[in-house]
Amino acid sequence: MLIFAIFVGLMLMICINVPIAVALAMCGVIGLVLTEGVDSLVTIALDMYDGSTKFSLIAIPMFVLAGAIMNAGGITDRLINFVSSLIGFVRGGLAMVNIGVSLFFAEISGSAVADVAAMGSILIPQMKKRGYSKEFSAAVTSSSASLAIIIPPSIPMILYAASANTSVEQLFVAGVVPGLLGAAGLMGVAYFFAKRYNFPTEEAFNMPRVRETFVDALPAFGLPIIILGGIFGGFVTATEAAGLAVLAAIVVSAWYRNIDWSHLRRAMLDGGIQTAVVMLLVAASVLMGGFLTRAQIPQQLAESILSITTQQWAILLILNFFFLIIGFFLHSAAAIILVIPIVIPLITAAGIDPVHFGLIVTLNLAIGQQTPPVASVLITACSVARANIWEVSKVNVWFVGVLLAVLMLCTYVPSVPMFLVEYFYR
Template sequence: MLFLFACVLGLVLLNVPIAVALGVVAIAAIWLAQGTDALLNLPIVVYNAATNFPLLAIPLFILAGAIMNASGISSRLIAFATALLGFIRGGLAMVSIGASLFFAEISGSAVADVAALGSITIPAMKKKGYPRALAAAVMSSSATLAVIIPPSIPMILYAVMAEASVVQLFVAGIVPGIIGGLGLMAMAYYFARRYNLPIEQRFSWKEVRRTAREAMWAFTLPMIILGGIFGGFVTATEGAALAVVAALFIGLAVYRELDLPHLKEAIIEGGSQTAVVMLLVSTSALLGVYLTEVQAPQELAQAVMDLTTNKWFVLALLNVLFLLLGMFLHSAAAIILVVPVVMPLVKAAGIDPVHFGLIVTINLGIGQQTPPVASVLMVACSIAKAGVWEVTRTNVYFVGVLLAVLLLVTYVPITGMGLVELFYR
């Protein structure tokens, strides 16, 4: 099994796309182990993996986020957050984090979050005298909340791979996401005091009411999505479809800022991102066939259980594994490649699959901030026109907050599982 992963990593380092590397290694392994006859069933495996119904939520949430950004919804959310938080020193950083918390409830994608909001807030922070590294770090780290707060695309992928409840995973992410947001705000306030950053504006209930009235239609989006999903009226996939319809209605009929060129761009963006994910899912299914045949996941579980039966120590090992993976793989690739392998170990150690899914999601969210891959950090650096290592030296403090949330969720399970136990068990 280690040899297979080494082959995949070697091809990736040679700049072969991850999906292609997975497919090539899987087909070669099946052919060498079982002969050419075993290859006849592989097209069916690929087709079944790519047509999994819950995965349809991914392109729909991506599309909803893109439409939301193109239709003026993002700017209205930022205006409301400014009225609400702008009176605090370093208020613009608080606004960025607050807007990310709200945007996360619609897009489910950290990259979409930083691209949509960062293009507005990072230049604004630089104009107000924020160091460019701090502006990028604030927006990058807060965008990671999009994979913790529901709906979350990595959670949907994990639920498919681990056969866990998407809705319970969404509920588990609510409290950790809020704690993470408050922690990032506290760190932003520390930097605001350190750099003597300005207060944006005096607090005014009149301004809060005005911006809230303008953003009223935007507030309906998370109510539609999360209310429908948590109320049991729709599945996560149907909730994503509702989000697209609502975003289209608001952009076209209410705010009237969404035009055909922007809509076309949003559709292309959603389609291209979905194609990447689906290709990963399909080729990873091929590797899963081989690993299942040789019982590699069961052997891994047995090897670790021979070492220790303490589930907290097992969780520590898995945290280290996923933190390292997050540095080198995108979250979708890490989930698809590794989760099916470690699930027998998770079940043998008595770890709740929903609890573990939340842990995996936070780990890989942190991975979006840690070079060399650091997909979200790279987008923020590009917008801020700052070097990766320059931003990382500041961002390490915000990553420390996310690590604290990870440890809290891991070793105080009620943090994430309290609401799940209350409503579903």
């Protein structure tokens, strides 16, 4: 009964716009006091500090900073030019460019909100000028931005690894194939809309133009090579790769010599705020996690579900449904921090690979970023496009369908995301 009351209290506080971190901390403190007395609060400050200073979490602000430098340093513009010269001749080519550049930007920032803010401010106005509806422009920008949390590096993956005590490097590797499949599927849907509504082509394919833009963007291509090559090759950890990404972004931006300092300042401030919110969530989750662990809630949940079924496919189906519902109401960071410590004992008892499950969680949360009422990425795209969220959602449902198909494929054909993990690490 106490657990139910605390959960209801948590949901009520979230519904009246109490910050999630504050609500988590308050419920955790109340739970500890009611079960163990006020003496249990002596060390909460130290516990919160220790929980938010894990080495792996340092990667979060580093990747956010790398993305900010990349966008302010003119790197994004050169990537757009190259991708446009490569696939702009296809009908609906600007939508393809949007997805292709998001695919690349995802390999630097690890944040879908940062991706949609950076790409949307550049590409959505161009798409509207070229005759694309504002609803379609917002939908394709929003859905492709969610590739940022599937393809490495991924901030939600870093949080999951810290919460589940598993390898963030293996999670990054597991995200490569699903991310590429998602990008291909999104391009297929974009092409369908382009044919149906006769969207324009951008430019005829011109090999000298491709060569020119490739050479211009060549220094930028070193960024994913440094990040992914270092991680996959076992030369650096994810946190060290984040530091290298910042250094490489500075070097490449200096090479281009056109850094927008005011833009960089704004992006760094926004990134600092975003990181502070995540770290506060992590610190607050320590209190709630301590209460749940001492109350044996994760173990009770595992026993309850395993008493219904021990089949992995059925357990994954239940958890997929659960995370899809959670994604409607919680941001990805909050969902991971709140739920993962509770379900990890169930995953362990059912014999499910925690890396495989981490990818499933990430895909669920990518879908959650596109589904109202929270829909943080979709709302950002709608704000940039000045479009109604419900009208955009009518278009976006087709792109969300692609992400859902990738989720089902990765859930029930684990070799799709895991064969690279097996090759590199096992």
